[in-house]
Amino acid sequence: xxxxxxxxxxxxxxxxxxxxxxxxxxxxxxxxxxxxxxxxxxxxxxxxxxxxxxxxxxxxxxxxxxxxxxxxxxxxxxxxxxxxxxxxxxxxxxxxxxxxxxxxxxxxxxxxxxxxxxxxxxxxxxxxxxxxxxxxxxxxxxxxxxxxxxxxxxxxxxxxxxxxxxxxxxxxxxxxxxxxxxxxxxxxxxxxxxxxxxxxxxxxxxxxxxxxxxxxxxxxxxxxxxxxxxxxxxxxxxxxxxxxxxxxxxxxxxxxxxxxxxxxxxxxxxxxxxxxxxxxxxxxxxxxxxxxxxxxxxxxxxxxxxxxxxxxxxxxxxxxxxxxxxxxxxxxxxxxxxxxxxxxxxxxxxxxxxxxxxxxxxxxxxxxxxxxxxxxxxxxxxxxxxxxxxxxxxxxxxxxxxxxxxxxxxxxxxxxxxxxxxxxxxxxxxxxxxxxxxxxxxxxxxxxxxxxxxxxxxxxxxxxxxxxxxxxxxxxxxxxxxxxxxxxxxxxxxxxxxxxxxxxxxxxxxxxxxxxxxxxxxxxxxxxxxxxxxxxxxxxxxxxxxxxxxxxxxxxxxxxxxxxxxxxxxxxxxxxxxxxxxxxxxxxxxxxxxxxxxxxxxxxxxxxxxxxxxxxxxxxxxxxxxxxxxxxxxxxxxxxxxxxxxxxxxxxxxxxxxxxxxxxxxxxxxxxxxxxxxxxxxxxxxxxxxxxxxxxxxxxxxxxxxxxxxxxxxxxxxxxxxxxxxxxxxxxxxxxxxxxxxxxxxxxxxxxxxxxxxxxxxxxxxxxxxxxxxxxxxxxxxxxxxxxxxxxxxxxxxxxxxxxxxxxxxxxxxxxxxxxxxxxxxxxxxxxxxxxxxxxxxxxxxxxxxxxxxxxxxxxxxxxxxxxxxxxx
RNA sequence: GGGGAAUUAGCUCAGUUGGCUAGAGCGUUUGGCUGGCAGCCAAGAGGUCAUCGGUUCGAGCCCGAUAUUCUCCA
Numbered sequence: 001x002x003x004x005x006x007x008x009x010x011x012x013x014x015x016x017x018x019x020x021x022x023x024x025x026x027x028x029x030x031x032x033x034x035x036x037x038x039x040x041x042x043x044x045x046x047x048x049x050x051x052x053x054x055x056x057x058x059x060x061x062x063x064x065x066x067x068x069x070x071x072x073x074x075x076x077x078x079x080x081x082x083x084x085x086x087x088x089x090x091x092x093x094x095x096x097x098x099x100x101x102x103x104x105x106x107x108x109x110x111x112x113x114x115x116x117x118x119x120x121x122x123x124x125x126x127x128x129x130x131x132x133x134x135x136x137x138x139x140x141x142x143x144x145x146x147x148x149x150x151x152x153x154x155x156x157x158x159x160x161x162x163x164x165x166x167x168x169x170x171x172x173x174x175x176x177x178x179x180x181x182x183x184x185x186x187x188x189x190x191x192x193x194x195x196x197x198x199x200x201x202x203x204x205x206x207x208x209x210x211x212x213x214x215x216x217x218x219x220x221x222x223x224x225x226x227x228x229x230x231x232x233x234x235x236x237x238x239x240x241x242x243x244x245x246x247x248x249x250x251x252x253x254x255x256x257x258x259x260x261x262x263x264x265x266x267x268x269x270x271x272x273x274x275x276x277x278x279x280x281x282x283x284x285x286x287x288x289x290x291x292x293x294x295x296x297x298x299x300x301x302x303x304x305x306x307x308x309x310x311x312x313x314x315x316x317x318x319x320x321x322x323x324x325x326x327x328x329x330x331x332x333x334x335x336x337x338x339x340x341x342x343x344x345x346x347x348x349x350x351x352x353x354x355x356x357x358x359x360x361x362x363x364x365x366x367x368x369x370x371x372x373x374x375x376x377x378x379x380x381x382x383x384x385x386x387x388x389x390x391x392x393x394x395x396x397x398x399x400x401x402x403x404x405x406x407x408x409x410x411x412x413x414x415x416x417x418x419x420x421x422x423x424x425x426x427x428x429x430x431x432x433x434x435x436x437x438x439x440x441x442x443x444x445x446x447x448x449x450x451x452x453x454x455x456x457x458x459x460x461x462x463x464x465x466x467x468x469x470x471x472x473x474x475x476x477x478x479x480x481x482x483x484x485x486x487x488x489x490x491x492x493x494x495x496x497x498x499x500x501x502x503x504x505x506x507x508x509x510x511x512x513x514x515x516x517x518x519x520x521x522x523x524x525x526x527x528x529x530x531x532x533x534x535x536x537x538x539x540x541x542x543x544x545x546x547x548x549x550x551x552x553x554x555x556x557x558x559x560x561x562x563x564x565x566x567x568x569x570x571x572x573x574x575x576x577x578x579x580x581x582x583x584x585x586x587x588x589x590x591x592x593x594x595x596x597x598x599x600x601x602x603x604x605x606x607x608x609x610x611x612x613x614x615x616x617x618x619x620x621x622x623x624x625x626x627x628x629x630x631x632x633x634x635x636x637x638x639x640x641x642x643x644x645x646x647x648x649x650x651x652x653x654x655x656x657x658x659x660x661x662x663x664x665x666x667x668x669x670x671x672x673x674x675x676x677x678x679x680x681x682x683x684x685x686x687x688x689x690x691x692x693x694x695x696x697x698x699x700x701x702x703x704x705x706x707x708x709x710x711x712x713x714x715x716x717x718x719x720x721x722x723x724x725x726x727x728x729x730x731x732x733x734x735x736x737x738x739x740x741x742x743x744x745x746x747x748x749x750x751x752x753x754x755x756x757x758x759x760x761x762x763x764x765x766x767x768x769x770x771x772x773x774x775x776x777x778x779x780x781x782x783x784x785x786x787x788x789x790x791x792x793x794x795x796x797x798x799x800x801x802x803x804x805x806x807x808x809x810x811x812x813x814x815x816x817x818x819x820x821x822x823x824x825x826x827x828x829x830x831x832x833x834x835x836x837x838x839x840x841x842x843x844x845x846x847x848x849x850x851x852x853x854x855x856x857x858x859x860x861x862x863x864x865x866x867x868x869x870x871x872x873x
Numbered sequence: 874g875g876g877g878a879a880u881u882a883g884c885u886c887a888g889u890u891g892g893c894u895a896g897a898g899c900g901u902u903u904g905g906c907u908g909g910c911a912g913c914c915a916a917g918a919g920g921u922c923a924u925c926g927g928u929u930c931g932a933g934c935c936c937g938a939u940a941u942u943c944u945c946c947a
Contacts, residue, residue: 305944306874373943379886400945405878407944433946436876440947443875742921781931785894809930829892841930845892852892853930 003243003257006117007063007348010092010237013112014061017104019094022062024349026299026645027088028308031502031526033446034169036308037067037296041093041236042168044647047529048097049173049215049232054459056650058099063239064091065295065349069311076318080285083204083251087315088292090239098230102178105212105233106146109180113210117246123183125199126151129165129176130158135225137165140176143214147178155196163200166213166234173215173228180210182245209245210237221450253284260340261287268336269327282326289319290337291345293363298355300583300645302689303366316363317370321409324374332367335360351644358581358597358691365690370407377408381416392421396428403429404436447482454478454544455494461531462495465508466628466669470549471497473512475542490532491521497550498524500531504585505562505668507534510550514543521548555669557589560677560699563624563657563670564614565592567680568697569641570662571613572596575606582643583692587668591683591698598693602685614680617661621675625656640665679703752779753786760787761795765871770820772871774801774864781811781851788815788849799826801835801867803860810839810860812852814867821847831867838863 001009011021025044029035035043041064047053067088069076079085096105113119126147131139139158147156159179167174183195184205198206215232217225240252247255253262265283266273273283293316296308303313316334323329338360346353384398394417402408410429417424454475464471473493480489491512498521501507507524512533523534565587572580576598584595602610627635629651635642640654641664648665655670656663671677681703688694698706717727724730756777764771773791777784784802791800792815800815812835814828821827828850832843836852838859843852 306947310946369943376943401877404876404945405943436946438946440875440945444947782894789894811930832892836930839930843892843930849894850892851931855930 001117001246003239003247003255004347006243006246007090007092007239009116010112011061011063013116014059014094014108017059017094017108019059019061020057022057022060024062024064024090025647027065027067027295028299028301028645030647032528036311037301038064039066039068040064041066041091042095042234045095045097045234046168049168049234050528050530052460052528052530055097058097059095060097061094062092063348064093065089066091067292067296067311069315076314079288080281080322083253084207084241084244086240086252086288086292088288088295092237092239092242093235094233095235096233098232101231101233102143102212102214103146105214105235106143106178107150109210109212109235110150113180117242119182119245121151123195124151125155125157125181125183125196127157127159127164127179127181127199129178130160132161132165135161135165137161137176137225140164140178140214143176143178157196157199159200166211166215167219171219171221173218173232174225175213175215175217175231177211177213179208180212181206181208184245184248184250205250207241208238209241210235253287257344258284258287260344261290261337264337264340265323265327268333269323269329271327278326282322285322286319286327286334286337289315290334290341293319293334294338294341294352294359295349297359297362298349298351298644300643302362302583302692304689313366316366317409320367320370321412324371325412325415330371332364332371334367335364338363355581355644357579361599361691362689373407374412377402377406377412378416380406381408381413385420385422392423394422394424396425396430397432399424399426399429400432404432445483449480449482451477451479451492454542460529461493463497463499463531464495465497465499465550466626468497469552469555470547471495472545473548474545478538478542488522489535489538491519491535492530492532493546493548496524496531496533497548498531498533499550499555499669500524500526502526503666503668504565504587505558506586506588508550509554510548512546512548514546517541517543519546554589556671556676557700557702558587559669559671561589561592561697562587562668563674564618564677564680564697564699565594566655566657566662566664566666566670567614567617567674567677568592568594568610568695569596569664571610571617572598572695574613575609576602582641584694590702591696593694593696595688595692595694597691599691601687602693602695607682607685611680611682617657618674618677618680620658621673622657622661623673624670625659626670627654627656630654635665638663679707681706749780749783750786753783753790756787757790757794760791764795767871769797770799770824770871771795771797772799772868774867775803776860776864777802777804779804780806781813781853784811784813785851788813791815792817799871801831801864803864805857805860808857810841810854810857810863812836812839812843812854812860812863813849814845814851815849816847818848831870835863835867838866 015021025038027038029038029043038044041062042049044064045060048055065088069087076087079087094108113124114121128143128147129140131137144156164177164179165174166177181199183190183198184207185195195206213234215234216228218228219225240255240257243255243257244252249255252258262273262283265286269279271279273280293312296312301308301312303309303316305313319334323333338356342352342356352359380402384394394413399410399413402413403410414424454477473495476492476494478489478491480487498508498510499505501524509523510521512519512521517539519535519538521533521535525532525534565585569582579597581597582594583597586593630653632648632650632652635652635654638654638659642648652665653667654663655666657674678700680697680699682695682697683706684696686694718724721727721730760773760775763775764773766772777787779787781804784804788800788802792798796817797820798815798817799820802813804811812832814832814835816826816828827847829844829847832845832850832852836843836854839854840856840859841852841854844850
């Protein structure tokens with residue numbers, strides 16, 4: 001069975017059991033402060049489990065792309081070294097939200113595995129939760145009974161809380177689970193040791209393939225468990241492992257999910273897979289990481305230096321590093337695998353096909369950046385070895401600096417050191433690392449208190465802000481949050497006119513008022529689907545009912561910018577082409593910022609065209625067309641623009657300004673008619689990373705101010721230039737002229753020095769074969785220096801002391817022919833220091849030439865006199 | 874969000890306790906030599922040492938701010 005068929009069979013099976021099949025959520029998580037990437041199939045249903053969102057379909061199944069780089073069983077550094085760890089993987093899952101429970105979950109799992117996939121029943125073992133004293137929980141006899149009806153009790157194992165009790169986090173929904181394991185060893189091995197003994201022992205061929213979680217409790221922050229009124233099923237089956245089992249392979253990497261990349265890599269590197277351990281590891285690493293990185297980029301997470309972007313960068317760089325070291329690639333290579341990936345997975349994940357070029361380009365760019373980083377690191381490394389030759393051990397601090405500051409991988413440092421028979425002080429390295437981690441952690445801790453529930457029976461905050469700017473609301477719950485020594489409160493209301501930050505539009509500000517108490521709301525945000533109103537302080541007595549009113553001025557200005565963003569998005573596609581995809585957006589009351597995929601600078605001409613189109617649309621005063629509750633299919637038929645990497649619900653909202661021109665899926669708020677925007681003006685355009693440009697723009701009075709300021713600046717410049725007809729040419733001429741004059745002046749100074757030379761040479765006197773010149777001048781330090789060097793060129797065996805006063809500051813220059821410094825032991829630096837005492841200064845230089853400056857011009861003659869004394873006739 | 878670094882010629886980079894008339898290789902220009910490959914020799918041009926301010930007799934170097942870029946951690 002091919003992997004694509006295996007995936008399809010799963011979805012078909014659960015569809016036949018009345019499950020609604022949903023698309024995989026994006027890999028990149030938005031609106032959840034605790035999570036950067038989707039790391040489990042249940043992520044997109046978290047709000048349903050938490051009770052923040054209503055249940056639309058009680059039965060759901062899907063395949064979900066997931067990414068894990070850390071956690072109890074996942075360390076990035078291990079991926080590729082074994083046969084079954086991955087960064088990105090697919091999780092097949094079926095869900096019940098308050099619908100069926102343990103019986104059906106167990107029976108269907110068995111039916112699918114043994115009747116559809118026809119797995120060998122003798123190879124299957126299951127585990128059941130064995131109870132836990134600390135939590136006061138009995139063993140899960142219910143699950144045990146259901147299993148006993150279909151599988152021999154010998155094959156059922158009871159396991160501890162560690163393995164068989166699932167929790168979402170420190171608090172929240174949780175419950176016992178039941179795992180299905182499969183023994184893929186050969187008959188001989190199975191006879192030699194019963195598979196039962198290897199379950200949960202990290203054996204590569206006795207693996208868990210499916211976890212059935214029975215959510216029946218919620219854990220409170222005091223650690224207690226509270227039974228849930230509605231019980232849920234949450235299952236997850238590792239797709240890659242399932243394929244390994246069904247394709248009778250010994251390793252996930254031997255399945256048709258990974259082999260195409262390995263084959264291609266093997267061809268590119270001209271190294272057969274299986275020929276050497278480390279090259280095999282490298283190929284597995286790259287095959288795995290290629291998938292993770294490509295999917296993340298397609299979902300909008302670009303390699304970068306913080307948050308999710310940094311995770312992606314680390315994964316990609318790890319792939320490059322393995323290719324560099326073990327497959328000897330010296331040019332970007334990972335991006336060449338993207339077409340293979342698209343050919344393989346494009347069918348199941350259309351976003352890959354649509355974004356293929358972009359993904360390829362971003363990866364290629366990151367690859368060449370990293371290869372450059374490696375090159376500078378190698379140079380630093382070599383410099384260090386030369387500077388400390390003979391030591392044999394590299395200082396851990398330096399190794400850390402190489403890693404921390406120059407991004408040079410520590411294992412590469414170790415490898416290169418080993419090749420030279422050096423070692424690396426790893427203790428010192430770890431020390432530096434720990435200090436770094438400590439700093440970061442202490443800077444970013446957030447403490448959240450328990451929710452104080454004021455009212456029950458709550459499903460979803462109703463948003464009324466599209467139509468109203470104020471509303472009567474009641475408080476549902478609130479909590480206190482501590483972050484970086486500051487505390488604030490989060491409030492949840494039954495309904496609200498406050499728009500919560502999302503889709504780039506900032507959250508509303510405003511007030512909650514009840515009789516004489518007034519609470520200021522400084523921001524509104526979303527945590528998953530939960531709308532939280534943020535207040536810096538709360539009154540002692542908290543009323544239950546309020547009038548909620550938003551700051552309307554801020555909202556209006558924000559709407560101007562949001563609508564302008566839509567108009568510009570459409571204009572960009574028109575002017576630049578259809579490859580323009582939104583990659584990020586920020587809309588607040590001051591300006592708008594829009595990131596989009598495009599591979600070259602937007603020219604001044606194009607900017608002008610874009611502004612023209614947008615301003616024309618503003619002047620048309622187009623009325624907003626809003627469709628609040630559309631089926632996704634309907635929206636698509638209207639050609640509404642949707643974003644990759646954005647999770648849309650079953651019902652979507654569509655905003656159009658002239659359906660022929662701009663139609664977008666959007667939850668944000670907009671102007672009633674475009675004329676309100678007044679004026680649109682692009683303020684800046686630039687690159688933000690490979691293949692992504694950023695435009696910032698302003699509207700309304702802010703745009704007016706911007707234009708006026710520019711005009712004033714230009715006026716001021718022109719009037720300084722005496723209002724010429726062609727001010728640019730005049731300015732250029734002025735700059736050229738300035739450069740020319742500067743050089744001419746330089747020449748003059750040198751010339752002046754040269755002219756003084758004969759006169760000075762005449763004043764020279766000779767003592768013991770040394771030609772002495774001591775003279776007071778009226779020049780700058782620069783000229784005196786030139787002069788000294790001119791003299792040196794004309795006369796041998798020279799000893800020169802020149803004194804000068806420039807800008808009412810005295811200075812000295814001492815020059816001695818090099819042969820004399822050596823033969824007679826004179827040192828210009830020491831001499832000048834001595835002489836400088838008379839002018840209250842100090843100085844120094846090389847033995848043959850030194851300068852000094854001072855504060856007291858009156859002492860200059862004294863200094864020169866002393867110089868003369870040294871060589872008195 | 875918190876650290877560490879970098880910014881010097883068209884490019885890649887040196888510049889060691891502040892004393893520098895700021896260097897190298899590549900590239901470039903000119904002249905000469907030369908039968909191949911990155912040909913050889915000689916001479917030259919090319920720098921407000923990122924920007925602004927400070928310390929100092931003196932700053933490419935020290936201190937502060939800004940900008941841009943790189944990088945690690947969360």
